[in-house]
Amino acid sequence: MRDVAIIGTAVTSFGELWETSLRSLWAEAALAALTDAGVDSVDLITIGCMSSGLFTGQEHLASLLTDELGMAGVPAARVESACASGGLAVRVGFAEIAAGLAETVLVTGVEKMTDVDGAAATYALGTAADSETEGFHGVTFPGLYAMLARIHMQRYGTTREQLAQVAVKNHANGLLNRHAQYHLNVTVESVLASTLVADPLRLLDCSPVTDGAAAIVLTTVERARELAAGRPVVVIKGSGLATDSISLANRRELAELRAVRLAGERAYTMAGRSPDDIHVAEVHDCFTIAEIMATEALGFFEPGSGGPAVEKGLTSLEGRIPVNPSGGLKSKGHPVGATGVAQMVEITKQLRGEAGQRQIEGAKIGLAQNMGGSGGSSVVHIMEVV
Amino acid sequence: MFSPARVWREFPQRYRLEAAKCESCGAILYPPRLVCPSCGGRSFTDVVLPRDGKVVTYTVIRVPPAGFTEQTPLPIALVELVNGVRLMVQIADVEDPETLEIGMPVRLEFRRVAWDGEAGVIFYGHKAVRASA
Numbered sequence: 001m002r003d004v005a006i007i008g009t010a011v012t013s014f015g016e017l018w019e020t021s022l023r024s025l026w027a028e029a030a031l032a033a034l035t036d037a038g039v040d041s042v043d044l045i046t047i048g049c050m051s052s053g054l055f056t057g058q059e060h061l062a063s064l065l066t067d068e069l070g071m072a073g074v075p076a077a078r079v080e081s082a083c084a085s086g087g088l089a090v091r092v093g094f095a096e097i098a099a100g101l102a103e104t105v106l107v108t109g110v111e112k113m114t115d116v117d118g119a120a121a122t123y124a125l126g127t128a129a130d131s132e133t134e135g136f137h138g139v140t141f142p143g144l145y146a147m148l149a150r151i152h153m154q155r156y157g158t159t160r161e162q163l164a165q166v167a168v169k170n171h172a173n174g175l176l177n178r179h180a181q182y183h184l185n186v187t188v189e190s191v192l193a194s195t196l197v198a199d200p201l202r203l204l205d206c207s208p209v210t211d212g213a214a215a216i217v218l219t220t221v222e223r224a225r226e227l228a229a230g231r232p233v234v235v236i237k238g239s240g241l242a243t244d245s246i247s248l249a250n251r252r253e254l255a256e257l258r259a260v261r262l263a264g265e266r267a268y269t270m271a272g273r274s275p276d277d278i279h280v281a282e283v284h285d286c287f288t289i290a291e292i293m294a295t296e297a298l299g300f301f302e303p304g305s306g307g308p309a310v311e312k313g314l315t316s317l318e319g320r321i322p323v324n325p326s327g328g329l330k331s332k333g334h335p336v337g338a339t340g341v342a343q344m345v346e347i348t349k350q351l352r353g354e355a356g357q358r359q360i361e362g363a364k365i366g367l368a369q370n371m372g373g374s375g376g377s378s379v380v381h382i383m384e385v386v
Numbered sequence: 387m388f389s390p391a392r393v394w395r396e397f398p399q400r401y402r403l404e405a406a407k408c409e410s411c412g413a414i415l416y417p418p419r420l421v422c423p424s425c426g427g428r429s430f431t432d433v434v435l436p437r438d439g440k441v442v443t444y445t446v447i448r449v450p451p452a453g454f455t456e457q458t459p460l461p462i463a464l465v466e467l468v469n470g471v472r473l474m475v476q477i478a479d480v481e482d483p484e485t486l487e488i489g490m491p492v493r494l495e496f497r498r499v500a501w502d503g504e505a506g507v508i509f510y511g512h513k514a515v516r517a518s519a
Contacts, residue, residue, distance in 0.1 A: 123452040132396065132417065134474050136388070136511065137499060138447060138454035139462050146445035147464055154443075154488055199446045199483065248464055249472040250423070254443065 001098045005224030006234045006383065008037025008217035009345040014333030015181045017211040022056050022112035023068045025213045029338075030069055030108055033215035038227050042217070043102035045069075045076040048089030048109035049337035054124035056115050065108075082128035083286060085109065086214065086340025087370030087379030093218050094239050094381075103220060109341035110213040121209050125336070128373035130247040142206055142287065144248060144374040146198035149289035151254045153200070156304030158292065160200060164191035165310045166288035167204050167330055173317060174327025176358040181210055181333030205288040210333035214342035221386065234351045238271030238382035240264060246376035255304075257290075259378040260297035260371060267367070267380040268299075275299035278321060278382070279363040280350045282343035284371035285328040291315075294369055295323060298380070317358060325350065325358045340370030340379060351385050393507055400511045403437075403494070405471065406430035416471050437494040438517065439467035446483045453500050459483060465492055465514050478513040493517040 010032030012025055020028075026047075034040060045066050053059045062076035081088045086109030093105035113121055122140055129135050129144060152158045171186035186204060194203040224233045242262035245251050251258070268274055275298060283298065285291035292306035300321050301309045309315055315323035326332050326346040329339060347366035349355045370379045398404040399417040406418035410427035416435060421428055444463035447454070454460060461477040463486075478497055480486065492514035499511045 119450070119452040119455060122449065126451045135451075136396075136400075136509070137462055137474055137476050138450060138457065138460050139445075139474060140447055140449065140451050142449065143445045143447045143462055147443040147462075150443045150445065150488065196446075196448045198448060201445075245423075247474075248443075249474055254464075 002100060003221045004094050004097045004218050004236045005221045006216050006236065006344065006348045007219050007224050007227050008033040008035070008039070009215070009348050010036055011179050011214045011342050011345050012212050013179055014210050014212035014335060016114050018114065020211065022052060022058060022110060023065060025112060025211060026065050026108060026110040027068050029110070029213035029215040030106060033217050034106065037217035038229070039104060039217060042074065042104045042106040044093065044096055044105045045071070045074060046089040046093045046105060046107050047076065047078040048085035048087070048340055049078055050080060050082050050085050050111060051124050051127065052112065054116070054127065055121070056112050081377045082372035083284070083336040084340055084370045084372035084377045084379050085337040086342070087368070087381070088241070088340065090216070090340060090344055090381060091239055091241055091379055094236055097218055097220060103223065105218045106215060107218055107341060108213065108215040109338035111335035111337040112211050113209045113335060114211050128376070133247050133249060140198060141374065142198040142201050145287040145289055146201045147248060148254060148293065148374065149200055152289060152293065155255045156307065158304070158307035160192065161188055162292070162307035162311050163205055163288040164188040166285060166291045167191050169310065169316050170285060170324050170328040170330040173325050173358055174331025176356065177327045177332060180327045180331050181208055182331050184331070201287055201289070207286045207329035207334035210335040212333055212335035212338045212342070214338045214345050216341060216344050216348065232352050232385045234348050234383050235386045236381055237384045238267035238269070238273065240266030240270065240380040242266065243377050244375055246373055248374065257293045257297045257371070257375040257378070259375050260294050260369060260380070263378040263380040264298045264369065267382050271382040273365065273382055277365055278367045279365050280322050280325060280347065280360045281367040281369065282326060282328070282346050283323055283369045284339070285324055285330050286334060286371070288330070290371065291323065291328065294371065298367070298369060317360065322360050325355065325360060340368070343368035343370060344381060347383050351383055388507070388509065390507055393509060401496070403435040403512065405433050405435050407433045414469060414471050416473060435471055436468050439465045439492055441486070441488055441490040441492060442466050442472060443488060444477065444486055453502070457500070461486060463492070463514055476513045478515050491517040
């Protein structure tokens with residue numbers, strides 16, 4: 001298996017981008033990543049997108065978007081794993097190069113979510129739950145994570161305030177990211193005073209509805225060295241992919257995100273690394289409880305210690321293991337199909353030393369964890385400077 | 387919301403709580419499926435779920451999806467029945483959501499779950515109601 005390097009990265013602004021269409025949003029990220037990489041042709045384009053059909057009435061994105069770049073004829077594939085679609089697009093691009101099927105791949109993620117109203121967006125996101133046994137009864141994503149939060153709080157004593165601390169930290173980080181959707185000073189008090197969405201989760205526990213796109217260019221390490229122009233070469237050392245029952249009713253354990261643990265274990269094994277080796281991580285904080293559970297499943301903290309870890313500042317920019325320096329989904333925004341790719345962009349910037357005010361000093365090994373639905377799928381990548 | 391064919395197809399599990407018992411390991415699958423996730427068994431006997439159980443975890447939906455906007459706040463629970471089968475259902479007849487708790491005994495009752503506008507299909511199924519301990 002060949003090593004795979006990341007040579008170009010780009011994200012669009014994240015937010016309610018009324019003036020921008022799905023295709024132009026995507027093309028903006030794709031072109032910027034190709035420019036950053038210094039290449040003008042690729043062997044494959046992968047596209048992570050959860051539900052362009054429900055959000056915009058457009059499917060068949062692989063052809064549509066490849067043509068939009070003036071590259072009709074190039075192989076392209078759209079992949080879907082709900083909110084982990086972006087991470088899956090990275091995995092597919094990585095695998096094609098590692099296997100020798102492609103030399104250079106443009107990996108992208110996109111979601112245009114604001115062309116429908118709030119109830120329709122909630123419905124579209126809800127299709128990532130089990131439609132027969134969960135969606136039928138009216139449950140929403142905040143609702144599913146609220147049920148997981150309640151279990152975690154009962155089992156481990158995780159507090160309402162600890163959940164709020166995740167939002168406080170990520171919004172503080174987001175203030176340092178000009179691409180973030182929200183530049184807000186959030187306090188524990190403001191989280192606890194925000195509108196209830198699904199008890200015990202409140203509005204400021206939730207990631208927002210976002211338009212956005214992200215792209216990275218992958219290639220062989222040899223070609224990456226030729227194109228590096230003095231910048232550090234960032235290599236994907238580990239890639240892990242896993243599934244779990246979508247339906248909460250079918251899971252044996254509800255206080256753990258099993259797909260995240262399995263994807264993490266597979267990525268650590270491939271990379272020959274352990275959780276203690278990681279200098280910086282982007283994890284899938286679609287809700288505050290999700291970040292706490294993900295940091296436990298990834299082995300950064302023991303089960304039940306994720307809440308106290310946030311409270312002690314262990315995951316802040318100056319902490320033992322900084323988590324979501326970009327602001328995370330919480331502050332940066334969550335265009336679902338783009339999120340997994342945007343996480344790779346942030347880790348690459350951190351490892352290249354190009355993260356500006358939010359730079360983690362000396363970061364050489366980073367991890368990105370993307371998750372679908374209420375934990376029914378997860379993708380983990382580990383990157384290192386070589 | 388959901389097509390009439392789909393609603394009709396799901397009558398056995400939805401209306402009658404029909405499940406499948408694995409002939410090799412005894413696991414009860416609800417809804418029924420073709421392979422047992424516990425042992426890989428592929429032979430099943432039809433069984434009907436018991437109606438008594440308890441709340442494993444719950445929430446109260448304040449921001450509903452399309453189709454449920456007239457039903458908020460909407461309490462929903464993961465319920466474990468006395469035979470160990472878990473299923474997600476709404477909790478009906480809740481006057482004060484603050485009184486809900488993990489471990490609360492409940493009983494499944496046949497109720498109207500949702501409806502597709504003024505003239506569309508009415509979706510029936512089971513909801514949990516508080517039972518005396």
